[in-house]
Amino acid sequence: MSAKIQDFKVSVERLVNSTNVFDQARDVFAITGFDMGEFTEKFSLEIERELEKLKIELQEPLPEDETECSRKREVAVTAVLDHIEGALVRVHRMYNVPELEVRASYDKVKPHIKHVVLVVGNVADKHPILVELLIFTAITAICPEGWILRPALRLLGFGPTGPVKGLAAAWAQRFFFRRAIPAKSWFSMLQRAGMTEPNRWRKIKILLDKLFG
Template structure:
């Protein structure tokens, strides 16, 4: 590797580390000054990357035919509602969302309106 190539590589690496350092310092300042905002933004970023259908079906067990046998959704239904789920409850909203493929934003808004 020639000296010119080494200098170019070193300058590129220095720029990268400067950007990483600036990101870490800015994030630290945000956490220190506005912790609720930071956690809200982090939650939003993570949930934006995860497909909604995966969250409802694979993680919680709300499938297209209702709660999946042996899933957390089936356990919660058995513990709190037995066979009868109250109309307009948060559980019925999640169950409906899993069956219809409702978006997470619609589902969260619907649950928040019922609280």
């Protein structure tokens, strides 16, 4: 079990580090006066459209057999990542960012996103009690740095505002991890971790180290 947790920690850190490929786009937006809030809003709308497609595409739940479940989960994660890529390309096109540039940047991030989701899914199959902590940890680490991915990660079960019935994060959690995390439990974890204070990721890393070594 400790090996899986270590794999998760390393994977999240690699994902966070890989998101710097989008810093150039952020700098361009800042120079040209583009509103990042506007970009995020447009991207969120595209993600909502992709969610409706995915609800149709991924109607069949993951099988109970562990091996088959892992295989189909990986296929489903790949499908979601492809939908996210399409949404990213469309939104960047509105800002005249070349498609090849967007896809090249996303290609550097995509494997790390995939690995994090698959690791959490594998843990969920054997130790569902840990899923909430892992999702919470990933959100805490990724969202401050991976600004451009925040709306997209909801499609994979990582929603920073806590899942609500019908929202993308709740749907994805039920599909990939077999359960949606109750909103109240998110609020209690936020409170315990002191999420209103700075250096919140450092606190979560300390918590993981104490729990899993």
